[in-house]
Amino acid sequence: MHSVFDPASPQARAVAHLWWWMFGVGAAVWLAVMAAMLLSLRRRRAVRGPDELMQPAPGMDSHIERVVKAATFVTVLILIGFLAFDFSIGRILAQQPVDPLTIELTGHQWWWEVQYANQDLSQRIVTANEMHVPVGQPVRFILRSRDVIHSFWMPNLTGKRDLIPGYQSTIWFQADTAGTYRGQCAEFCGLQHAKMALTIIAQPKAQYQLWYAAAVSAQTEPADSTLLYGQRIFMTSGCSVCHAISGTQAYSTVGPNLTHFKSRTLIASGTLPNTRENVARWVLNPQAIKPGTQMPPSPLSTDQLSALVTYLETLK
Amino acid sequence: MRNAFLILVAIACAGCEREERRLNQPSPPAPTQFVAQVPLQPGPTFVATATEAPFDDNAYGTSEGERLFSQMNCVGCHAHGGGSMGPALMDDQWIYGSDPSQIFASIAEGRANGMPAWKYRLTNEQIWQIVSYVRSLSALTPKGARPSRSDQMMVKPAPAQTPNAKPKRSGPPGGAGH
Numbered sequence: 443m444h445s446v447f448d449p450a451s452p453q454a455r456a457v458a459h460l461w462w463w464m465f466g467v468g469a470a471v472w473l474a475v476m477a478a479m480l481l482s483l484r485r486r487r488a489v490r491g492p493d494e495l496m497q498p499a500p501g502m503d504s505h506i507e508r509v510v511k512a513a514t515f516v517t518v519l520i521l522i523g524f525l526a527f528d529f530s531i532g533r534i535l536a537q538q539p540v541d542p543l544t545i546e547l548t549g550h551q552w553w554w555e556v557q558y559a560n561q562d563l564s565q566r567i568v569t570a571n572e573m574h575v576p577v578g579q580p581v582r583f584i585l586r587s588r589d590v591i592h593s594f595w596m597p598n599l600t601g602k603r604d605l606i607p608g609y610q611s612t613i614w615f616q617a618d619t620a621g622t623y624r625g626q627c628a629e630f631c632g633l634q635h636a637k638m639a640l641t642i643i644a645q646p647k648a649q650y651q652l653w654y655a656a657a658v659s660a661q662t663e664p665a666d667s668t669l670l671y672g673q674r675i676f677m678t679s680g681c682s683v684c685h686a687i688s689g690t691q692a693y694s695t696v697g698p699n700l701t702h703f704k705s706r707t708l709i710a711s712g713t714l715p716n717t718r719e720n721v722a723r724w725v726l727n728p729q730a731i732k733p734g735t736q737m738p739p740s741p742l743s744t745d746q747l748s749a750l751v752t753y754l755e756t757l758k
Numbered sequence: 759m760r761n762a763f764l765i766l767v768a769i770a771c772a773g774c775e776r777e778e779r780r781l782n783q784p785s786p787p788a789p790t791q792f793v794a795q796v797p798l799q800p801g802p803t804f805v806a807t808a809t810e811a812p813f814d815d816n817a818y819g820t821s822e823g824e825r826l827f828s829q830m831n832c833v834g835c836h837a838h839g840g841g842s843m844g845p846a847l848m849d850d851q852w853i854y855g856s857d858p859s860q861i862f863a864s865i866a867e868g869r870a871n872g873m874p875a876w877k878y879r880l881t882n883e884q885i886w887q888i889v890s891y892v893r894s895l896s897a898l899t900p901k902g903a904r905p906s907r908s909d910q911m912m913v914k915p916a917p918a919q920t921p922n923a924k925p926k927r928s929g930p931p932g933g934a935g936h
Contacts, residue, residue, distance in 0.1 A: 680878065680879050680881070683830070683879040696829045696830075729782035733779075733781040734781050738785075738880075738881040738884055739785070741785075741881075
């Protein structure tokens, strides 16, 4: 699920290919050096007694010189070969994709803001930490950061690229195998760097379009009185000051967008499964789960918490 | 010699407070008594009292306050301390007082002419962090804990480079010394 050796895109496959070649050639060189060393140890002992060890045999100097020269030549040749190989892989990764799906990814301490770019603003999706992409279509990421340097890394799909404040970089891949892939921030970015994961769900185009249609819709006003109470807790006890739910009065961009919160499988940037119990635990005291996270504890009563979580669970 | 050593240890221990990250700890309580600071009331304006803010000597808390100051859009009215629609926060004019409890009250309860109330939006801990950041802008917090740089365009040296200030008498804008 999270491995460079299980590539799911032509880009990751090219990188894995290069890696296996480097591993193979490196292993062969290492074995050759070890074999040469063992051979020379054996030979010296067999040919000459211990008293003469310090004296080189006649003609040995020029022999050693030839061997060292040959070995240096082969080493340089191998390195130049790898340099050319590396450049050719770099060319594959640097090609501009044709007709890509563009996703704007913004790094925050410690979560990922995801926006599906669209000329029509009503068709834009804003979500967090988990994104769906179609299989067989190039996906291009525009990478930015809101605070410090982060790095985007999906081991199964492509290489790494940094998200730098005040700067915009891009990276792309084309998933060719459906599946759920886990990524990770790959540049130390503060206390909870390790708990800054993201998930990419690659799925067939038809399924992806179904997901997109659901994700682009706004939430409607809840009918149930418990849900209305939960929504009121959300709006009045501080949640809405950071989080947005499309279709309501909460529209802040400080924290993750919660419009389709329940459709995500994990919460807190890949830290916990999205279950009722975990959400309640997280809302009550995020600092116990992810110390240093920017979300403060919410001192809610049991009734309030229960209503709030029930409301959040309807945000499918 | 021994005394000097003890003094050094005391200084070192005092310095620890600065970098302490009080994560997963109960929120400090709101001040129990607010000093009334309404300029439109009859009688004299008040001299600042001297309550303590929990994060004044804490660099992490102060920088969290700086982050919240931007995220909660305090900058929308106060700019980065220089003021625009709202009053400047880096000078020594304090309409509602420069004491931590008074600034806490200004943020928590809101003030006339547009300052919204934040007590239902932010936790006490977050408000205290903003209090310390706001006080650091005019050099009212201990020098060692003040930000030594800022990511914004700066009109004066970073708070850590300004000498410590004395709490000022508060009063309405346009009064003496304005």
